[in-house]
Amino acid sequence: MAISSAVDPSVLHERREQRLILMLLAPALLVVIGLLIVPLCWLAWQSFRQDGGFTLAHYARFVSDDVYWRTFLQTFRIAFVVTVATLLLAYPVAYVAASASRRMSILILAMVILPFWTSVLVRSYAWLILLQRRGLVNSALDGMGLIDQPLILVNNELGTVIATTHILLPFMVLPLYAAMQKIPADLMMAGSSLGGSPAHVFWRVFLPLSLPGVLAGTVLVFVLALGFYITPELLGGGRTYMVSMLVSRNIELYSEWGAASSISVVLLLCVFGIFRLASMIIPFERIMGAR
Numbered sequence: 001m002a003i004s005s006a007v008d009p010s011v012l013h014e015r016r017e018q019r020l021i022l023m024l025l026a027p028a029l030l031v032v033i034g035l036l037i038v039p040l041c042w043l044a045w046q047s048f049r050q051d052g053g054f055t056l057a058h059y060a061r062f063v064s065d066d067v068y069w070r071t072f073l074q075t076f077r078i079a080f081v082v083t084v085a086t087l088l089l090a091y092p093v094a095y096v097a098a099s100a101s102r103r104m105s106i107l108i109l110a111m112v113i114l115p116f117w118t119s120v121l122v123r124s125y126a127w128l129i130l131l132q133r134r135g136l137v138n139s140a141l142d143g144m145g146l147i148d149q150p151l152i153l154v155n156n157e158l159g160t161v162i163a164t165t166h167i168l169l170p171f172m173v174l175p176l177y178a179a180m181q182k183i184p185a186d187l188m189m190a191g192s193s194l195g196g197s198p199a200h201v202f203w204r205v206f207l208p209l210s211l212p213g214v215l216a217g218t219v220l221v222f223v224l225a226l227g228f229y230i231t232p233e234l235l236g237g238g239r240t241y242m243v244s245m246l247v248s249r250n251i252e253l254y255s256e257w258g259a260a261s262s263i264s265v266v267l268l269l270c271v272f273g274i275f276r277l278a279s280m281i282i283p284f285e286r287i288m289g290a291r
Helices: 009-046 057-064 066-099 102-117 120-131 136-143 157-181 185-193 198-209 211-226 230-236 243-252 257-281
Strands: none
Touching: 009 257, 057 066, 057 257, 066 102, 066 157, 066 211, 066 243, 066 257, 102 157, 120 136, 120 157, 120 230, 157 211, 157 230, 185 198, 198 211, 211 257, 230 243, 243 257
């Protein structure tokens, strides 16, 4: 009895689909490999190079040099403060936008997205003008009689936090709004009909369902704040020293590509660790809003 060697048509169809998908993805994969993977590999290679040979001296500085540890600690502290500030400011905005009428939601989101039309450099300079000793903030406070002398709001960590919070606020609002918009209004009505107060329904129903948006916005803002450069450079006045500035100084002043590469690799590993921890709490698909 002859054994048929014909291939199942469904298998052939599936293989053709896979080849078609691969062909469609090929340009994007080439771009990612050429513009992301290859530079990252070169960065990692440079971090182990010194005078043409292999070395671990660049990574040893993280143990022996206090500047590295202090810079990383200050960077993570500022990123944490900025993340908490943006969450506290963005949650009510996203809640109102998700609960309001369609026209009002569009208006609120337009106001949130509007700063994207201006570069980060321009917004940082605007905050520098607003917060300086004779700026609008100090002038307004002095005019109302609330202060006797100008407050020091720039050239320090406070000015950096204020400006960075404003710049990163939309990155917190948008994930929160996306998560809140998916929460059925019937659940809130059901909680109220069962005798729950508005505050009780919010804490027991609405807040837990919005946690994926909270986590997505928190991770996004925290990671972006870790790599900020222009804003702390302008508002910090040399007193606020972040990792991005440490990388810049090693290249511009000392031409230490190996040292700068090792700092970048360590920061990149920290970012990967943050995403890993976040995915252990909530699946990565839900963090990114895929489901």
